[in-house]
Amino acid sequence: MINHGSLRLRLFILILTPLVLIAALLGLWRFMIAQKTAQELFDDSLLSAGLAISRDVAISGGDALSPTTRSMIRDASGGEIFYHVTGPGGIYVTGYAYPPAATNPSDQEVYKPQFFEALYRQEPVRVLKMTERVTIENLIGDATVTVWQRMADRNAFANELSIRAGILMGILLATLAIVVWFGVARGLRPLLDLQDAIDLRSPDDLSEIKRPVPIEVQGVVRTLNRLFGQVEKSINAHQVFISEAAHQLRNPAAAVQSMAEALQDAKTDDDREKRISELVAAAKNSATVAEQLLSLERLRQPTHQDQMEKSDFRSAVEEACAEMGVQILAKGIEFDVTIPETAVPVLGDRVFLIEAIKNLLDNAVKHGGTMLSQISVVLRCDGKYVNLTVTDDGAGLSPDQSEAAFNRFSKLEHSGGSGLGLSIVSAVAERHGGMIEINQVERGASITLELPIVL
Numbered sequence: 001m002i003n004h005g006s007l008r009l010r011l012f013i014l015i016l017t018p019l020v021l022i023a024a025l026l027g028l029w030r031f032m033i034a035q036k037t038a039q040e041l042f043d044d045s046l047l048s049a050g051l052a053i054s055r056d057v058a059i060s061g062g063d064a065l066s067p068t069t070r071s072m073i074r075d076a077s078g079g080e081i082f083y084h085v086t087g088p089g090g091i092y093v094t095g096y097a098y099p100p101a102a103t104n105p106s107d108q109e110v111y112k113p114q115f116f117e118a119l120y121r122q123e124p125v126r127v128l129k130m131t132e133r134v135t136i137e138n139l140i141g142d143a144t145v146t147v148w149q150r151m152a153d154r155n156a157f158a159n160e161l162s163i164r165a166g167i168l169m170g171i172l173l174a175t176l177a178i179v180v181w182f183g184v185a186r187g188l189r190p191l192l193d194l195q196d197a198i199d200l201r202s203p204d205d206l207s208e209i210k211r212p213v214p215i216e217v218q219g220v221v222r223t224l225n226r227l228f229g230q231v232e233k234s235i236n237a238h239q240v241f242i243s244e245a246a247h248q249l250r251n252p253a254a255a256v257q258s259m260a261e262a263l264q265d266a267k268t269d270d271d272r273e274k275r276i277s278e279l280v281a282a283a284k285n286s287a288t289v290a291e292q293l294l295s296l297e298r299l300r301q302p303t304h305q306d307q308m309e310k311s312d313f314r315s316a317v318e319e320a321c322a323e324m325g326v327q328i329l330a331k332g333i334e335f336d337v338t339i340p341e342t343a344v345p346v347l348g349d350r351v352f353l354i355e356a357i358k359n360l361l362d363n364a365v366k367h368g369g370t371m372l373s374q375i376s377v378v379l380r381c382d383g384k385y386v387n388l389t390v391t392d393d394g395a396g397l398s399p400d401q402s403e404a405a406f407n408r409f410s411k412l413e414h415s416g417g418s419g420l421g422l423s424i425v426s427a428v429a430e431r432h433g434g435m436i437e438i439n440q441v442e443r444g445a446s447i448t449l450e451l452p453i454v455l
Helices: 007-060 067-077 151-187 189-199 215-264 269-300 313-330 350-367 399-406 421-431
Strands: 081-086 092-095 114-120 123-136 139-150 309-312 334-338 345-348 374-382 385-392 435-438 445-452
Touching: 007 081, 007 123, 007 139, 007 151, 123 151, 139 151, 151 189, 189 215, 215 269, 309 313, 309 350, 313 334, 313 350, 313 374, 313 385, 345 350, 345 445, 350 374, 350 385, 350 421, 350 445, 399 421, 399 435, 421 435, 421 445
Parallel strands: 334 374
Antiparallel strands: 081 092, 081 139, 114 123, 123 139, 309 345, 374 385, 385 445, 435 445
């Protein structure tokens, strides 16, 4: 038995896996947004610091920054700010020496703030360079303010944003996983209740399941109910068959026993020979009934595709007629067979097909009566079907007797048959997608077996 694992676990994985993937994509997106947000915030803080420094230098006339400005810059920037200020003519005013320079100076407007990345003391930094027209004492010219900040401070801020978002997302996923795990268990509760209800049933209880179940499980319950019905029907059919088979086998067995006892009491050699012949006939009849019962039981089994193969129905007719022809001719009955010269392909079980043909011929012999003198077999193709017709001039059989003739163990009149021959033919026809019918004739009986031809 193949174990496919827990349904609860499978549902849990199926539900949670796409959510985890989406969370991973959202995490990547959130990290990129955090990087961009940190870039924008720190650039804005650099710009604010640059403007504050520029105004403070202009107001103080080139002196160092006031403590208030320094405190404001440090608090607003989120990290240490470095600056360098030059006045008209490139004269150093205040700040740190040797500011970082752009690797590839741009050709943009002179008075437009320039952002770029560079190295300062072997550390990557983000730099803002801005130039303004200023007046310092009696000097009028361009003053340049260069402000920079370590990239590590920015990355730390971005990482902090990403970690906070990741922690929040992890908490949400963990909460969702717990909810899904217990939610799936609660959702599967009706299935477990259904299992418990079925476990409480006895092996003989094949009645329908009437327990209310969710819509998703109703198809399974309908299938189970249909299966229960089929199993119950099959069990009843087996019981009926066993009962009828026991009844049918009782008579041949009693006949064999009676003949054997009569053989023991035979007084003369002639009487003994007569009893032996009767015993042999009774034994053959008993064997025939047993064989037909076994054939019926095998025909009751479901048809598997690997048992059906393409074969020549014409050769099956020839084989059956050759085997039965000896017995028919030995009884002094005229036997005529008409078959086409070309092969007739059909899809089926060759053994069953031959057995059906032999039963048709055997039925004609056993039920023809004393008036039987001729049996004819005609095989002809009619479009997509092949028809095998067995006709005799015996006691006769009309179409209105079809139901009784094709039922198991039924006999229209007293004969040496078991009442199983035509029911076997009917079962073979049904198994092969064909049909059997009794034809209306003026004298005797005519039965046609029709099967589809394989092209």
